[in-house]
Amino acid sequence: QKEVEQDPGPLSVPEGAIVSLNCTYSNSAFQYFMWYRQYSRKGPELLMYTYSSGNKEDGRFTAQVDKSSKYISLFIRDSQPSDSATYLCAFSDSNYQLIWGAGTKLIIKP
Amino acid sequence: SQTIHQWPATLVQPVGSPLSLECTVEGTSNPNLYWYRQAAGRGLQLLFYSVGIGQISSEVPQNLSASRPQDRQFILSSKKLLLSDSGFYLCAWSGGGLAGYEQYFGPGTRLTVT
Numbered sequence: 314q315k316e317v318e319q320d321p322g323p324l325s326v327p328e329g330a331i332v333s334l335n336c337t338y339s340n341s342a343f344q345y346f347m348w349y350r351q352y353s354r355k356g357p358e359l360l361m362y363t364y365s366s367g368n369k370e371d372g373r374f375t376a377q378v379d380k381s382s383k384y385i386s387l388f389i390r391d392s393q394p395s396d397s398a399t400y401l402c403a404f405s406d407s408n409y410q411l412i413w414g415a416g417t418k419l420i421i422k423p
Numbered sequence: 424s425q426t427i428h429q430w431p432a433t434l435v436q437p438v439g440s441p442l443s444l445e446c447t448v449e450g451t452s453n454p455n456l457y458w459y460r461q462a463a464g465r466g467l468q469l470l471f472y473s474v475g476i477g478q479i480s481s482e483v484p485q486n487l488s489a490s491r492p493q494d495r496q497f498i499l500s501s502k503k504l505l506l507s508d509s510g511f512y513l514c515a516w517s518g519g520g521l522a523g524y525e526q527y528f529g530p531g532t533r534l535t536v537t
Contacts, residue, residue, distance in 0.1 A: 319466075321464065345524040347524055347525075354511075354531070354533070355530060355531065356513050356515070356528030356529055356530055356531050357467070357513075357528050358527075358528065359525055359526070359527070362524060362525065401466060401467070403524070405523065405524040410469060410472065410523070411467075411469075411523075411524060411526065413466040413467045414466055415464075415465055415466040416464075416465075416466055418464075
């Protein structure tokens with residue numbers, strides 16, 4: 314079993330739709346949960362992070378963590394064509410090293 | 424504000440040739456530094472990380488090496504490139520300790536070995 318599982322997509326949705334991106338993990342020691350966004354041919358950028366179960370909201374983005382199920386999600390409301398990118402989940406066990414998902418390619422159709 | 428520079432942006436090298444990629448960080452001191460490689464459509468593979476000058480940890484045994492000659496300079500090298508070294512190389516920095524989860528990436532170098 315891989316330490317992190319993330320569906321590579323692509324996930325194609327119409328503009329304005331709600332997007333749900335997900336990752337599962339197996340390591341109970343993970344304490345920090347991150348979502349990075351990567352545009353084509355660019356480096357990833359940190360989008361959101363959280364260290365507790367529950368929801369964290371930032372504008373149109375909501376990060377959700379369920380430690381009991383070892384499952385994290387990123388929701389995007391009112392999706393825009395500019396949200397088209399690859400979204401990578403990442404995990405940390407209080408070390409400075411991150412464990413990365415493979416990334417989900419998201420396409421928002423105008 | 425902090426800035427991370429990485430060059431060159433694109434590189435095409437023949438098999439067996441040497442490699443040197445450079446990364447510098449501005450606006451912070453004593454950062455943790457990282458080299459990643461990303462194959463097409465794949466996640467990030469950590470190659471090396473450094474918590475201080477001259478301190479390098481390797482995650483994947485291969486023909487690549489890294490050095491940190493100055494606090495904010497990180498260099499990725501190879502004496503002889505292989506075809507399998509092709510990929511997108513990313514340098515990143517973070518604060519120390521528990522701040523390590525917040526990593527900031529450079530623009531990347533796309534390396535094609537022919």
